[in-house]
Amino acid sequence: MATEKNIYHIGKPFAAMDDDVMRPIEAFPTKLWWGAFGISLMAAVLGVSTILYSFFVGLGVFAINNPVGWGFFIVNFVFWVGIGHAGTLISAILFLFRQKWRTSINRAAEAMTIFAVIVAAIFPLIHIGRPWFVYWAFPYPNERGPLWANFRSPLLWDLFAISTYFSVSLIFWYMGLVPDFATLRDRFERYKANSKIGKFLLEMKSLAYKVMAIGWVGSAKTWHHYEKMVMILSALATPLVLSVHTIVSFDFATSVIPGWHATIFPPYFVAGAIYSGFAMVMTLMIITREVFKLKEYITIKHLENMAIVILVTGMMVSFAYTVEFVMAAYSASHNEQYAFINRMTGPFAWAFWIMFTCNVVSPHFLWFKKLRTNIKVLFVISIVVNIGMWFERFVIVIISLHRDYLPSSWDSYDPTWADYAVMIGSFGIFFTLFLMFIRTIPSIALAEVKADEANASLSHH
């Protein structure tokens, strides 16, 4: 363990660490930030206005048809829910397993989770034909007699799974933030005394952090309670990491459609979610550490650890693909067999082969230490993996639907401008939120890093 401690040891005074991490929050935004924010916001506006347009005109503006009743929306939904997996995994499961290296990345990962789930939650809402009646899906007491939510429907389970996951993730995230908000509160108190310009804004910011810190004093007792609570929340959040994508996979697995109807789906989806989630964390972390000069906190060792997780989950995903094919071949169901032949050779075979290349081939570069410690390689692979995972959902949703049982109803799927607009919009919303996050909230869990640092110092010096 000693070597590990050495690797993550930063060796800076706490005040200097504060300065490093708080810099993006306290300084005026750079041009780079403004540029990124502007582009993201524009994308978000494009997406939202397209959605509003579809509310007025009808879902016909998208490419979905009969038989492909679910298109880009559900692909994006599963994709974003998958992204939203890494955060809680890192903060809860890695916490329980005492993986110290998680401290530098868990904050951003959790933020990513929250935003990804927000983005994901948009899709089920907008993909329904009469979104103004979406509340009918909630089991609330009403005047409609026996008409209630149908508890047999996996979509309803989805609703519960995702809202639970979102609430717990949000609480978890916020709780972890409280000591850091207190630090910010204290620092802003100091600035307030010195600053002459931008007084009002500073006041407001200071007030906000004060409220968010909910009176944190940092006493030994507070810390004691805090750590107990983190432990309990981790234990609570752990099953959720597994349940969310398990239940999302039920949307498909409980159906009768060849290519959907498979028992491998729950573990396969969870592995895929972690795979894509980690890839997304890696993409974001590489950018953050470069732009905000946090290389001391997010070291190459952190990234290497993530790379290993990606390699392992990537192989799990590959294994699941194999199992699906073997099961289809072994099933003696010609519909099932055809579904998989069609994946590889049908009109959407290109999507399958993109998926295959990105998800099955690309992680194997990470076997080599030289490559998995190379930032550029990691950055490229992290993006490639997410492209692959997006196509995995494309393959599952669209390829399975476009040719199911009766050849007479087979059709194609041809995305329209609106599909792309909403997809771009989803990235826009995500990055807008993320960029706002790094400007207002410490992107590294300072308190935890400091605690580790202190522990390390205690045992070393």
Added chain:
Amino acid sequence: MSNETTAQTKVFRSFEEVGATPEEAQQDLALWNGKSEFPSNIEEMIERGVNANLDRKSFLTFMGASISMATLAACREPVEKIVPYVDRPMEYQPGQARYFASTRISSRGITPILVKTREGKPIKIEGLADHPLFKGATTADTFASIWDLYDPDRVKSPLKKDGSSFKSVKWDEAIAEAAAALKAKTRVIASPTFSPAEEGARARLGAAVVYDATGTLSEVAAGNKASFGSATIPAHRFDEADAILAIEADFLGTWLASDLYTKQFASRRDPAGKMNQLFVAESAMSLTGSNADRRLALVAGTHTTFALGLANLLLPGSALAGDGNVRGAVQAFTPAVVAKVTGLDEKQIIELAEDLKKFKGKSLVVGGGVNARTNVAGELQIAVNLLNAILANEGKTVSTKAALKANLEISDAAKLDALIADMKAGKVETLVIDRCNPVYELPVASGFSEALKSVKNVIFIGDHLNDTAVLATQVLPVSHFLEAWSDASAHGVYGIVQPVIRPLSDTMPVLEIYGRLTGNNTSAYEQVKKSHAANARGQAWNSTLASGFAVVEQQGAGGARAFRSAALKDVKAPLEAQVGYRLNLIESVGLGDGAGANISFRHELPDPVTKITWDNVLLISPADAKTLKIKTQDLLRVNAGKVTFEIPAFVQPGMRRGSLALAIGFGQSHIGQVGAGVGQNGYALQTYNAGQIGSSGISITLEKIGKYDMLASTQRHYEFAVIRGLARQVDLKTFEKAAREKKPELLHEHEEKPFGGKAKGLYEKHNYEEGYRWNLNIDLNKCTGCSSCVMACYSENNIPAVGKSEINRGREMSWLRIDRYYIYENDAAEKADADLVNPDVFFQPVMCQHCENAPCENVCPVGATGHSSDGLNYMSYNRCIGTRYCSNNCPYKVRRYNWFENWENKLRDPQQYALNPDVTVRSRGVIEKCSFCQQRIAEKRQLSKVEGRAIRDGEIQTACQQACSAGAITFGNINSADTQVKKANDNMRTYKILAQINVEPSVKYMVRVKNRPEAKA
């Protein structure tokens, strides 16, 4: 409130006061006495308020509430007054349908109909089940004709040319002007009519040149005139024939009385009974060809060669064997010559002749339609008559008793040619065009539209501003057949066309137009009554009116005619193989001759074979497509004579190299908002030879132009894959063996019981111990794919037409679709057929299967789709939020989604009247699907309850069942032992599609049996 109120009487304003102390109650009572219940002014209110311990705050609360409630009172829904019948017609019950028997006349004949009206508006046309001959038989076109009535683009008042446009005029003015024009040198051009009253009335305008657009009537009539002396279209007894040979005659789809013929044909398709055998020789794959037990693909335009070749082989030993004319006419057509010309194998022709020989007197040969009209009038029909005479069918399966039409009034080619010449020469000052569209329908080569320019007065009688009407000087709008009196005589039956609604706009029955133009003001009603007296064989008027018809002559054997062999002299069938591309024009099931092209549903109905909507396509053989490297959708430039246009290609199996086909009825420049500009005009390509129009074997050139056009197809072409178990057919031998040995597994692999019957569902099974359980059974051996059911379903269930671009996106709304598959018996057959590609065609109607273990039901998050106690998978539109999960999870993909709003602000007045008020229209964002005509079930259930009995077997008919001329569909309760549907389900041929996924569909299918001729060594 009065002063008499005593202390004993307990009066209270609210329930709170009841429990008050006696003192308080007393105090309250005192307050009441002498005062009105509600304070009339503010002072009193304040006073009372103070007395009632109303503090200032409460007062303000009340005042605030009062003000807000006062404003609420202003927000009420606008009052809509429903005006009840002040003087309700007798027997008229609002909300209940009334039916009127009538007759529909189309360009191909007549169909006895029953018109369903609600609140005085016709909403659906159904077949007249009581008719002795038709027994309810209908075509898709008949169902579509209800929308003709409510077509917003109909001419709404008489029009007069005013510069380059038309202006609306009064009838009196229009009639006066037209009558004046008639005094000049007048000629009349018209289409054939089946109405004795109209025929008589029209004659007063002058001798008309009568032509028919598709040529079916004229060809058959001309051929019969040449062969037998009179232009009579005989009765074809498909029900009496053991073997049928159709040469370029799509009698199940578009040829003459296809509705009646379908019924007769299907009545002999029970493999357990005496099943008939159908041979079809044709160029393009037609509906009839799709149903053939053996189909011979001819090169386009070589049908007469084929017929004479057959006659040559059959002649020895027949009654006409000694006739020199006949021998002389046929002897050149040896099997070798015929094979060379038609593209068939010699063996095929000889085998067919051998087969037909076995059915002397019990066979039926038919031929001739638009796809067989060559330069010699009635050529094929003469050859067909010869064949029927040789086979001794004349007087048996072909009979003049109860003929389709005796002495059809139709002009020969010379008269048409003379008319056009006269018009050109300025010898015609006034031309009356009576309900036909010659500018569109006559070949460009005829020069009719040029000649029309030399005519001073062009009086157009019709319903749409079509290509001819726009060139007229005067347009006299005729009423729809549901708005006007008329009559019809065909098939030995006299029928009445009775109005069921007053004309929706300022139109006039054609009988009255004729009358008033010739100074006769008798109403159409009187004219029809008079005609009835002359034609109905003394049947009482009221009785004819109630039943809709009077039987004049029964169908039956007899009426044999002697074949005049001299007629064969004019027949000039090709003896040499052709060069280049030959085109046959064909009629489409949806559009027919094109007169109804302004109805979206006619375009939306997929062609039964190609499954293309909203377009006509150039059908090209797979062999040519391979040579020319043409794919379906590639645009081709077609050229014939002076006519050139671009049209998408469609590679159609079952066509011979060098043959092409194109549907007529499309490509009209003017007809209305819907129909104008859809597809290309095939009529334009017709040849013209001194008045004789040729539409078969037209020599054309083709050019690939490197562009393509998106075709809206409801079923795309894919490689043959995974259709095992869906489309099941066996040959008659196999069926007989299975029946003998009681081995249903010979007919269909036994997938009916997945997991050996041990498959378990997650949920409890539905319980039907009491009551009904509805099931539907489709006999695929009877189903011809005619698509009548699809159109009836559109009409019954208010299904929207969505147009080409939406269908292109895969968003057609039809609740009932007919899947078309191509089948080869085995790989060897496919290999042997590699060049021709002439597989079997298989039709399978698919609607919601109302599964017992419905996959759609458990996935809906809001429970909008569920299972009813009588076995229906129901859909609550109002509850649906539109997740489309049910549609994804439907293995049959029968659920339809409303991608856009299809109704609100989408209908043009008066289209809304065509809606069935018993079926709700569905808003945007909800799923819809087949309900087993729930409204019909509900209606009969109600009736049975009122009458205190159970619903009788066969009492409920679904719209598709009712529309099926072939009688392929059975519907009923399987909870009762002896229902028709139960018997059908127990039939050995019955199977379920996708039985292996254990969804337990309530719709079952019966294996198709092909009565293949025995194979020769």
